[in-house]
Amino acid sequence: MLETFGATFSGVIASFLLWFGSRYLIRKQRNKKLLKATMQEIQEELQANITILSQFSKNILDVLASGRIPMVITRLELGAHQYAVTSGEIRVLSDIRKQRLIRYTASILERYNEFVDNTERLLATFVLKDDGLIWAKYRVDRQVELANDTIKCLQDTLNKLQQDKITNRD
Numbered sequence: 001m002l003e004t005f006g007a008t009f010s011g012v013i014a015s016f017l018l019w020f021g022s023r024y025l026i027r028k029q030r031n032k033k034l035l036k037a038t039m040q041e042i043q044e045e046l047q048a049n050i051t052i053l054s055q056f057s058k059n060i061l062d063v064l065a066s067g068r069i070p071m072v073i074t075r076l077e078l079g080a081h082q083y084a085v086t087s088g089e090i091r092v093l094s095d096i097r098k099q100r101l102i103r104y105t106a107s108i109l110e111r112y113n114e115f116v117d118n119t120e121r122l123l124a125t126f127v128l129k130d131d132g133l134i135w136a137k138y139r140v141d142r143q144v145e146l147a148n149d150t151i152k153c154l155q156d157t158l159n160k161l162q163q164d165k166i167t168n169r170d
Contacts, residue, residue: 035092039161041080042102046158049076049109053147053154060140069123069136073143075113076150081106095165105157112150119143 052074063070084090085106090099122139126132 031092034089038080038084038089038092042084043158043161045077045080046105046154046161050151050154050158052076053151057144057147057151060144064133064137064140067133069127069133070140071120071123071127073116073120075116076109078106078109078113081109097165098161101157101160105154108150108153112146115143115146 053076056074060070060073081102085103090102093099093102119139123136126136126139129135
């Protein structure tokens with residue numbers, strides 16, 4: 001009787017440990033795949049935004065030189081950043097500095113898009129004024145400066161995210 005109980009008890013404990021162990025391994029593998037996919041999406045989004053800003057900086061000055069006022073300015077993509085933050089997927093990332101960097105970059109992208117919205121409203125107002133082209137050039141020049149600063153920031157972020165660990169000096 002004691003032998004049967006011992007064997008049964010050992011079997012139950014072993015199956016319990018195997019079940020929890022397998023759940024742990026499955027969760028760990030799933031988080032690893034999730035982290036890899038999330039980081040790839042964020043890095044691709046950063047690269048796309050750098051391209052968008054570079055094209056904007058090059059093309060907008062030609063538009064203003066021709067005497068036209070642009071009414072639409074391209075906004076930056078921030079879907080992957082927002083999703084990673086709001087869904088909690090960013091917590092899978094073990095490096096807290098990278099988590100903060102992604103959150104900070106998401107806020108930079110949002111602020112840039114807000115600046116674009118404000119610039120478009122101002123440009124629509126400037127169209128109606130006699131000296132509107134002068135003011136539009138000034139505002140668009142500030143937009144180009146912001147775009148160039150944002151390119152530097154996004155490139156720095158992309159480089160840091162591609163590293164294994166962010167050091168204190170970064």
